[in-house]
Amino acid sequence: MHEYGIVAALVERVAEEAAPRRARVRRLHVAIGELAGVDVELLRTAYDTFRPATLCADAELDVRAVAAAWSCPGCARALAPGAPLQCPVCGRPARLTAGDEIVLERIELEVPDV
Amino acid sequence: MCDTCGCGDRELVAVEVHERILAGNDAMAAHNRAHFVAEGVLAINLMGSPGSGKTALLEATARASGGRLRLGAVSGDLATDRDAARLNRAGIPSRAITTGSACHLDAKMVHAALHDAPWGALDVFFIENVGNLVCPAIYDLGQAACVVALAVTEGEDKPIKYPVMFKTADLVLLTKCDLLPHLEVDVAAIEDGLARVMPVPRMIQVSARTGEGVDAWLAWLAARRAALKVRAQAPALDAPARGPAHVG
Numbered sequence: 001m002h003e004y005g006i007v008a009a010l011v012e013r014v015a016e017e018a019a020p021r022r023a024r025v026r027r028l029h030v031a032i033g034e035l036a037g038v039d040v041e042l043l044r045t046a047y048d049t050f051r052p053a054t055l056c057a058d059a060e061l062d063v064r065a066v067a068a069a070w071s072c073p074g075c076a077r078a079l080a081p082g083a084p085l086q087c088p089v090c091g092r093p094a095r096l097t098a099g100d101e102i103v104l105e106r107i108e109l110e111v112p113d114v
Numbered sequence: 115m116c117d118t119c120g121c122g123d124r125e126l127v128a129v130e131v132h133e134r135i136l137a138g139n140d141a142m143a144a145h146n147r148a149h150f151v152a153e154g155v156l157a158i159n160l161m162g163s164p165g166s167g168k169t170a171l172l173e174a175t176a177r178a179s180g181g182r183l184r185l186g187a188v189s190g191d192l193a194t195d196r197d198a199a200r201l202n203r204a205g206i207p208s209r210a211i212t213t214g215s216a217c218h219l220d221a222k223m224v225h226a227a228l229h230d231a232p233w234g235a236l237d238v239f240f241i242e243n244v245g246n247l248v249c250p251a252i253y254d255l256g257q258a259a260c261v262v263a264l265a266v267t268e269g270e271d272k273p274i275k276y277p278v279m280f281k282t283a284d285l286v287l288l289t290k291c292d293l294l295p296h297l298e299v300d301v302a303a304i305e306d307g308l309a310r311v312m313p314v315p316r317m318i319q320v321s322a323r324t325g326e327g328v329d330a331w332l333a334w335l336a337a338r339r340a341a342l343k344v345r346a347q348a349p350a351l352d353a354p355a356r357g358p359a360h361v362g
Contacts, residue, residue: 084310
């Protein structure tokens, strides 16, 4: 259950942006890849458990799930899900082009209009 | 008007961040990696299920190397220092990292252990992670390579059930191979599973009990040490073996 650790790091990073602006945090947008090793539902549970005592108490968590995508670095051919990770044409080891994201993309803040 | 204190209108702004949430861990891992590279030490993050034979493998490694390699280790464990004690008895200076409830090591824990170390100059430093096929895979510790121990008793479909762990591996050690004659395990099925989750599948069959395959494992370590030296001599070409993952 490393999702709590991820939420702690997430809230800390958000606070770095929100606190100096004296802002209210309204919404967080994160991207979680299929092969990131993070369970999205556990992440939501961890976030909901953790957030009341933080700057994110009123902030919704928006999770963008990213599907895994493997392709050949040589010929750019996309590999079918579950297939062996060698290019069927040129034999090169495939490269993961999407799906390992654990990324804070955007924070929506409500800042005082001074 | 602000609905709390009447301080005036509030404006909604979007702050674009696009950073890995574990960027703090990545930075500490990069710091650890710089320590290892500066000291010319091959750091191995050894992962695997509880009971996959990680500690026994390291004991066998110490026996087979016969003192030719200067080895050191830290062992992650939820509640005891038993693994570190075993490694110390086997001749590998070791320190326990007792994690309490944490199911994995992170770069900060390893860094703290590095600064509190009973070892001198080393050739290979093993970071024996907490037994777990899930969480350790996502934390970079600053290692040069990730090695996953998979016991023959764990089931042929472990690689495809735990793709995140096995995609991280540079090498899989199929442990307890002395048991193969007593089991109905199809090693080819394990290899097929690995080929579907590891871009460069590499597996060595080992037995800590009989010593089978340990020479091949030592040869793999020697090749990685040689590659480390080449990289140390050409820092401009150096790139972290397991740096921060792709950021989309």
